[in-house]
Amino acid sequence: MNRMTQRTEGERVIIIDGVAMSMDNCPVRDVLDHIGGKWNSLMILALADGPMRFSQLRRFIPDISQRMLTQTLRDLQRDGYLIRTVYPTQPPSVEYALTELGQSLLVPLRTLVQWSQDNHPAIRRARSAFDGQGRD
Amino acid sequence: MNRMTQRTEGERVIIIDGVAMSMDNCPVRDVLDHIGGKWNSLMILALADGPMRFSQLRRFIPDISQRMLTQTLRDLQRDGYLIRTVYPTQPPSVEYALTELGQSLLVPLRTLVQWSQDNHPAIRRARSAFDGQGRD
DNA sequence: CGGCATCCTGTTTGATACTG
């Protein structure tokens, strides 16, 4: 599947699962960096069941700051994961909803969520074993 | 990556896909924070085909610093994703290999990689569309 | 309500140098 990095002159390439990927523009890194952000994937999952308003999301993720909420939403919108709809009510309300792209990300994301739940105990076990043995 | 356990709040709970999860000890965040790290998931994928030595990994991921390589490997070892084996040769060689846990993570990870590759064009398109429209 | 701008902090990362 994957093997060795090739360092052709000037052009750096990494090979993952047999597919060469330039490091300047690696799809995997690009996506992973985003879903790995502290709030991004949580936000996608939050919107899984349907659109939410700004203040709803704030309540839904209690420990996010307004700043990070705004920023995360803008980032996700920029990448096409969700759409922002402003309703010109008084006071104004803004609704965020997953796009088709966002919905499709939900699939691999849920796989990962499932895996996390299944294996979290094992990780915690490994962690305390590691911490325990080195110490004394 | 090295998350100091911070326990400030009492009993806050977030609901993902209908499942309530404590925020102090959320499996999803715990795992996502790791696979989302800049190097972690790349490292797991690098070891997918078999064990590698320290310097091999360095070459495999050309733009990682020695410091980050060491640290990432220690973190992943701590969480039970890989094992570290020292061969008392001269000079010493150290081999890193995925554990069963690490191998199992490979499955959802590959799903994500696949998704990334499939949808990267769409993301790039959305991104430039977003950047273009706000402009002037 | 739904933001944005500013300031300020701790954490993450990279460069560099040194060791067994």
Add this chain to the structure above:
DNA sequence: CAGTATCAAACAGGATGCCG
């Protein structure tokens, strides 16, 4: 070869105040 140590830069993130 496979690390450790140290320093400085970069960045993420929180707190606060202001605005349409």
